[in-house]
Amino acid sequence: MADGRTDPATIARERLRDAMVRLADGDSAALEEIYAATRVKLFGICLRILGDRKEAEDALQDVYINLWQRADRYDPTRASPISWLATFARNRAVDRLRTGKVRSGAVPVEEALPLPDEAPLADALLVDAERTAQIHQCLSKLDENTAAHIRSAFFEGYTYAQLAEAADVPLGTMKSWIRRGLQRLRACLEASEAS
Structure with a gap:
C-alpha cells in the first residue's frame, strides 16, 4: 500500500x-x-x-x-x-x-451577461452532495492504491499514462487496475442506491 x-x-x-x-x-x-x-x-x-x-x-x-x-x-x-x-x-x-x-x-x-443562470438549484446541489458522499464512501472501501489512482485520474485530471509512469507499471496494467476499481466502485454505488 x-x-x-x-x-x-x-x-x-x-x-x-x-x-x-x-x-x-x-x-x-x-x-x-x-x-x-x-x-x-x-x-x-x-x-x-x-x-x-x-x-x-x-x-x-x-x-x-x-x-x-x-x-x-x-x-x-x-x-x-x-x-x-x-x-x-x-x-x-x-x-x-x-x-x-x-x-x-x-x-x-x-x-x-443577460443569459439565464445555469447554476443548479439548491435541491440539485443536495442530490449532488449526497451522490458525492456516496462516491467517496465507496472509494474508501477500495484498496488504497486503486482509490488513489481513480482519484488522480478522475478528480485531479491525470492521464492513465502519467499514472502508469508514476507507478512504474505498463500503461495496460494501469488501465486494468482502474477499470477493475471502477467496476467495484459501480457495484458499491448500485448497492447503496438499492438500500
Whole structure:
C-alpha cells in the first residue's frame, strides 16, 4: 500500500511543483515538463470557456507564454500547482473573451451577461452532495492504491499514462487496475442506491 508520499498523485504533484519552482528560477526545460503534465487539463478548461478548438489552442499558447514570463508569481505554499495553473488558464480564456480576441464560436462577453443562470438549484446541489458522499464512501472501501489512482485520474485530471509512469507499471496494467476499481466502485454505488 502506498503512503501519502508515494502514491502516484502525490508524486506527480511534487514533480509539477518542483518544475514550477525550477521554471521560476529560469530553467527552460521545466516548461516542457509542465506542458507535458498539464496541457490536456488546461486545454479542456480553455475549450469549455471558449467553445472553439482553435480559440482554445490560442488561449493555451497564451497560458504557457505568460507562465514563462510570470512563473515567479507561483507560491507553492498557497496553492497546488495544478490548481494555480487551472485558475491561470481560466483567466486567460476569460480575458480572450473580454478583449474581443475570440474570432468566432464563443458568445461575446456583453451578450453572455443577460443569459439565464445555469447554476443548479439548491435541491440539485443536495442530490449532488449526497451522490458525492456516496462516491467517496465507496472509494474508501477500495484498496488504497486503486482509490488513489481513480482519484488522480478522475478528480485531479491525470492521464492513465502519467499514472502508469508514476507507478512504474505498463500503461495496460494501469488501465486494468482502474477499470477493475471502477467496476467495484459501480457495484458499491448500485448497492447503496438499492438500500
